[in-house]
Amino acid sequence: MTGPERLRAALRETPRGEWAEAALTAASERPETIGRSFVQAGRRAGRAPLPGVPGWTADEATRALLLAALPADRVETEIGDLYRYGDADEKRAVLKALPMLAVGAAGLPLLHDAIRTNDARLLAAALGPYARHLHQAAWRQAVLKCVFMAVPLTVVDGLDERADRELAVMLAAFADERAAAGRSMPADAADLLDRLTREES
Known part of the structure; x- marks a missing residue:
């Protein structure tokens, strides 16, 4: 299973890694920003394959890490909402993030x-x-x-x-x-x- 540390390190090597890093920092400090950053990730982080991490793109990694940065008491609600209202790329990112999140069977x-x-x-x-x-x-x-x-x-x-x-x-x-x-x-x-x-x- 690919872990958050590996994804974050790989993201830093991408051309738009600075935006992704700033979005992740904002999410950990102000969780209310995740929705906006989650939607913007395709355009701002890019959809290129993530270097050295087969099967992941930059926007998927950013979205997964945004979810992993959330406080535990917000994760279940956020994954439900972001999946329900997201497009196919956003839904896929939520699904790929699930193994990294402490949500049990939720x-x-x-x-x-x-x-x-x-x-x-x-x-x-x-x-x-x-x-x-x-x-x-x-x-x-x-x-x-x-x-x-x-x-x-x-x-x-x-x-x-x-x-x-x-x-x-x-x-x-x-x-x-x-x-x-x-x-x-x-x-x-x-x-x-x-x-x-x-x-x-």
């Missing part, structure tokens, strides 16, 4: 919402480290949705540890449906099914 409604959408980027973000809070049945359905939407299974945190016989049954049924329609399974899903089947045998 972020689960956001994961369930992201999994229900047809936005592949939100689905992928929902299956990061925080997905450990998902009940196994919901997690299996989310993995199957990744297969259906051709989202690479590499986005699923803890896949090898959580994949079980029930997931294998679901994947096998999906493979049969695809075969009947003259279509093949994504290669990573076929590999997972093969591995689970061999382990069961």
Whole structure:
């Protein structure tokens, strides 16, 4: 899991790192500023990939760190509001920030919402480290949705540890449906099914 310290260090190396640093300082001193900075992050911090931190952009890192800078008693309310009223990029940043926040299982409604959408980027973000809070049945359905939407299974945190016989049954049924329609399974899903089947045998 990528931690706040690594994100902040990487942000300092970006062309607009000074703005991000100032926004984070303001958020820790005046939490009421987070909403404005959160919305502005795409334009002010930029959307370029974060150097040395695969899978993160500068605006996502800034938004995640803004949430991490909040007082504990404000975090649950803020993540709910910022996710609910945010655009897709803002929602994704909230989802990616969840593992860094002391919210327990309070972020689960956001994961369930992201999994229900047809936005592949939100689905992928929902299956990061925080997905450990998902009940196994919901997690299996989310993995199957990744297969259906051709989202690479590499986005699923803890896949090898959580994949079980029930997931294998679901994947096998999906493979049969695809075969009947003259279509093949994504290669990573076929590999997972093969591995689970061999382990069961």
